[in-house]
Amino acid sequence: MDTNAYLKAINRTIASGRFKDNWESLSEYEVPAWYKKAKFGIFIHWGVYAVPAFKNEWYPRNMYIQGSEEYKHHIETYGEHKDFGYKDFIPMFKAEKFNADEWAELFQQSGAKYIMPVAEHHDGFQMYKSDVSHFNAYEMGPKRDVLGEMKAAFEGRDMTFCVSSHRAEHWFFLSHGKEFESDIKEPLERGDFYWPSMPEPDHQDLYGSPPSQEYLEDWLIRCCELVDEYKPNIFYFDWWIHTAAFKPYLKKFAAYYYNKAIEWGIEVAINYKHEAFHFGTAVPDVERGQFAALKPYFWQTDTAVAKNSWSYTPGNDYKTSIEIICDLIDIVSKNGSLLLNVGPHADGTIPEEDKRILLEIGDWLKMNGEAIYDTSFWRTFGEGPTLVEEGQFTDGKTKAFTSEDIRFTVKGSRLYAIVLVYPENGVVKIKALREKSHDFHGMIKDISILGFDEQPVWERTEEALIIKTNKVQSAAPVVFSLNID
Template sequence: MDANAYLKTIDDTISKGSFKDNWDSLSEFQVPRWYEKAKFGIFIHWGVYSVPAFRSEWYPRNMYIQGSEEYKHHIAVYGEHKDFGYKDFIPMFKAENFNANEWAELFREAGAKYIMPVAEHHDGFQMYKSDISHFNAYEMGPKRDLLGEMKAAFEKRDLTFCVSSHRAEHWFFLSHGKEFDSDIKEPLVRGDFYWPSMPEPDHQDLYGSPPNQEYLEDWLIRCCELVDQYKPKVFYFDWWIHTAAFKPYLKKFAAYYYNKAEEWGFGVAINYKHDAFQFGTSVPDVERGQFAELKPYFWQTDTAVAKNSWSYTPGNDYKSSVEIIRDLVDIVSKNGSLLLNVGPKADGSIPEEDKQILLEIGAWLKDNGEAIYDTTFWRTFGEGPTKIEEGQFTDGKTKLFTSEDIRFTVKGTCLYATVLVHPSNGVVKIKSLGKKSHHFHGIIEDISVLGFDEKPLWERTDEALIITTNKVQSAAPVVFSIIIE
């Protein structure tokens, strides 16, 4: 690829398009309506790191940190790093059981509306056909355009195709291999798998020196190549792009992407963390966490079916489907969307545990999806005693919701009240809908319970709307559809 020619194309597209590479112009961005309606997506962490499948997808970094569990495991299983390095896993990444159509069917059954595979993780291996580096899935490993196959299968089933790039962190990700006799040696040049492997001081400072112009231009071209080849409707960035050196390039990318979307004729969005983008120019994302209160802006949380890893590892610590459904309801009630990650095995098969969780979520959504999809927030997101810990990396502990924890969404004439833990006696009290509540002074015409044949009894007192059922039993949240006159 002629990098200078591509950079000129990017600049030309920005100069001719509606969006310019400054925050004032990019603030004209509007969240696509399809995205606000979708509410539930699937994230996919799958790559060369799925071959060792040890501890997490950070194996390629940590295997080069002397003394780490990954370092010791690597020597015990694969031998010395100078003889068998991370690059030597690539031929073992064959994806021999990968079937994009089977994935698409599973994700559709799960009730997901958009799908986001990781196109390139921190390790620098591209899961697609690329003209930038030979270290991609089309030329090595599976020797297939995995991303292209996914796009075709997903869109055939009306699943919105999105991508994520974690390339930014590659600047330092493999640098510890230079600290001892390993297969990571200078000279490293642009296009090499291990390039640039810049220092990461004290093994914990994930910043080190700021990336240089050559690296930043390469990063920009890689992102724009994904846009041009696959036309994703959401482009997700991981955390390291918030560092100062990336700012001019982030603006260029956003302007290029938004202008290309105008050419294509459909709405797109960018996901970001840590104020990498100016507020209002894209969609904020909270990693493994959520907000405690309703937000006036659309947001997303990304989390995983496993608590310990984004990628497949044997013995993953899985969440229950009920736990995830409760989080989905809570997030949607606060004007958010849930992006839920699964980690396929190296051969391309999805673990049975992941499948079961997805199918259980899908079964719940078949009965209750009308309270999730295409809804919006109500005057208050909910009620109940359980407090949500706000911020990233807060989903490691299961939330102990009670029968008093209720979440609201609304669509048309329906107000949906979802009881996160249905009481065993069948009596639900909704304080926000009592006669003296400051949240609601309207008229209730009728109430039904989704997914059950029983017609609930109900009455409004000064203190609460009291709904009684005799036959409704469910470990998962129960949704009441309240018709407002």
């Protein structure tokens, strides 16, 4: 690739397009309507790290940290790092059973509306055909454009295709291999798999040295190549792009991406964490966590079916489908969307436990999806005694929801009251819908239960809207559909 020519083409697109590379111009961005309606997407962490399948997807970094569990495991299982390094897993990553159509069928059955494969993780291996580096899935490992196959399969089933890039962190990700005799050694040049492997002091200080102009330009070109070749509808960034050195390049990328979307006639979005983008120029994302209250702006949670890892490992600690459904409901009631990750095996098959969880979520959505898809938030997100802890990395603890925990969504003349834990006695009390409520002054014309034939008995008192059922039993949340006037 002629990188200088590509950089000039990026600048020409920005110069001639509606969006410029400054926050004032980018603040004119609007979140696509399709995205706000979709509510539920699938994230996919799949790459070379699925071969060792030990601890989590940070194995390539941690295997070079002397004394770590990964370091010890690597020596015991594969030998000394100088003889067998991370690059030597690439030929073992064959994806011999990968079938994009089978994935698409499963994700469609799960009820997901948009699908987001990781195009490049911190390890620097591109899961797509690229002119930037030879270390990609088309030329090595599977020797297939697996990202292109996914795009065709997902869009063939009317699911929106998206991508994520975690390339930024590659600046330091493999640096510890330089601290002892390993296969990571100088000289390292642009295009090399391990380039640049810059120091990460104390194994923790991930802000040691700012990326160089050469690295930042390489990062920008990789991102724009993904945009040009695969036309994703969402481009997700992981956390490290919020460091100061990336700011000018983030603005360039956003302007380029948004202008290209106009040129192609598609509606797109960028996901970011922390304060990487100015508020209103992209969609904020909360990693493994959510907000405690309703937000006036659209947002997203990204989390995984497993609590301990984004990628497949034999020891994954899985959430239950009901936990995830409750989180989905809570997030949607607060004007958010849930991006749920699965981690396939190295051979391209999706683990049975991941499948089971996705299909159980899909079964619930088949019955109750009208209370999720295309809905909006109500005056209040919900009620009940259980407090949802706010912030990232807070979803490792199971939330002890009760029959008093209720969430609301609305669509047209329908208000949906979703009971997160259905009471055994069949009596539901909704305080927000009581007589003389500050939140609701309308008339309730009728009430039905999604997925059940029973007609509930109900009355409004000054204490609550009281709904009674005799036959409804469910371990999963139950949705009441209220026709209001």
